[in-house]
Amino acid sequence: MRYRRFPHIDDLEVSALGLGCMRLPVIGGDEAAIDEAALDSMLRTAAEQGINYVDTAYGYHKGRSEPALGAALERTGLRDRFFLATKSPVWLVESSADWDRLLDEQLARLRTDRIDFYLLHALSGERWDKAARLGAREFLERARAAGKIRHLGFSFHDNLAAFKRIVEGFGEWEFCQVQYNYLDRRHQAGDEGLAFAAERELGVIVMEPLRGGALARPSRQAREAFFKYPTPRMPAEWALRFVWDRQEVSTVLSGMGSADQILENCAVAEAAGANSLTRDELAVIDEAARIYRAKEAVGCTGCAYCMPCPKGVQIPDVFAHWNSAAMFDAAPGSDGWYLQAIAGAGKGGNACVGCGACLPKCPQGIAIPERLAEAHKRLVG
Ligand code: SF4
Ligand code: SF4
Structure with a gap:
């Protein structure tokens, strides 16, 4: 396993691949019925392979991801092998006291006395404004001083302008979590957001490197573009390599659903370094992206010059x-x-x-x- 660093955090190396717990194996198609034996096996495999970052959230799997992960970490005795990350459900906060109540509930669900990486979940510009009004900054600093959380960050879904505003809205951020892949270079934070975060020495955690799995199952034409390259690689490998090529990225979360998938992705993580893709390899990825874009319905570049709309249309x-x-x-x-x-x-x-x-x-x-x-x-x- 390769390891990377967070610019603001000394003496900490995080595995290039992190285990996301939003698409865990379930029983009978019920999102809330997480398969405990499969989760134990995934955690053991992840630890054996050197993965040291595991990410969940209050709301994943209809609220069952945190309790299932907490129980699995206790059963397997692996809690101290991982940096544990979870996210505050900002949309449930209606008063400043809610922050602490929810965090205490999360600590109990996760059966731990500290959360290593704590994020405000799915911030948009508007959600950040509300969180800040309700004392988010003070809460995060208070909880960190109490030792309940260690590193402060946020996950993000909005446009680039909102991303920049949130980054600059709190001097204690140590990392951010953004959706990024070879099709989202101009969407949400995008390429410019990655560069902006890096300039301000924020660690970047990438989510959705495969766009919810879609980039592992590309169209026939995109698949053909990949298979023209002399070294055979699966489409998912191309997508993951693209993200790891970015030196701003600290770790990449993949919502893996089995121990076998972990092994596959670890093999790619081992081979993929920052700035390692050749010009020819980048051209193959650009060609696949071009094929996807040819199917776009509207030629919007996401520049946001049209914003704000007086009626609030995004x-x-x-x-x-x-x-x-x-x-x-x-x-x-x-x-x-x-x-x-x-x-x-x-x-x-x-x-x-x-x-x-x-x-x-x-x-x-x-x-x-x-x-x-x-x-x-x-x-x-
Ligand atoms: S100004 Fe035009 S291209 Fe830019 S975001 Fe608005 S609609 Fe899209
Ligand atoms: S209401 Fe419609 S036409 Fe008017 S600014 Fe908003 S998006 Fe444009």
């Missing part, structure tokens, strides 16, 4: 979800994030009133109101 996000649905032939109604966090929060394509304020600001000349209506229809069905 224009670049709506288009990014629409493009994603087009690239992966997703069924209408299958994008839960769009349904709940965007349209459900009144920021979807259907919230556009057609005022036209955004139109002159778009360098791509996109007919934004019409395309938003199309996007919403395609995403909702």
Whole structure:
């Protein structure tokens, strides 16, 4: 296993591959029924392979991931072999006392007296503003001083401007967790967000390196682009190598579902170093990305010049979800994030009133109101 560092954290080396606990094996298709024997086996394999970072969250697996992981770490005696990461469910916080109550509950669920990496979960610009108003900064410093948490960070889903604002909104951040892969270089934090974090010496944890598994099952044309390269590699390996190539990245989380998958990904982690991809290899990845992009529904670059919309429509996000649905032939109604966090929060394509304020600001000349209506229809069905 290769190990990497967090710029702000001395004397700590983290495995290049971390074990994510959001897609654990379950029994009978019930997301809440985590297969304990399989989880034990995964933890043992991960430890044997040198993985030292395990990541969960209050809400994963309908709230069962933390208790299952805590019990498994106790059964296997492996708690001290891992840096344990979990996330505060910021959306459940309504008063400053809720922060401490939730953290104490998480410590009990995880059967531990300290959480090594503690994140505010799924921050957007708006969610960060609310968290800050409710005393998030003071809570994090208080909990760290009490020894309940060690390192402070946040996970992120919003646009680049919001990312920068959150990074600069708290001087004690030590790391961030972002969605990043060869198709998300201009989406959410993207390439520029990685560089911004690195300049400020924040460790970067990458989630969704395979876009929820989709990049492991590419279209026929994208697969052919990969198989033209003389060294045979599976599409998932190309996607993981792309992320590890970035020197800003401290660790990459993969939601692995079996011990065999851990072994496969560890073999790739062993072979993939920062700045190790050749020009030819990067060209292969660019070609696969180009093939995906050719299926995009709208030529939005995510620049956000059209923002803010007076009605709160998240224009670049709506288009990014629409493009994603087009690239992966997703069924209408299958994008839960769009349904709940965007349209459900009144920021979807259907919230556009057609005022036209955004139109002159778009360098791509996109007919934004019409395309938003199309996007919403395609995403909702
Ligand atoms: S046209 Fe629609 S998306 Fe554009 S600014 Fe007006 S309400 Fe917002
Ligand atoms: S200005 Fe145009 S290209 Fe930029 S994010 Fe808005 S819609 Fe997309």
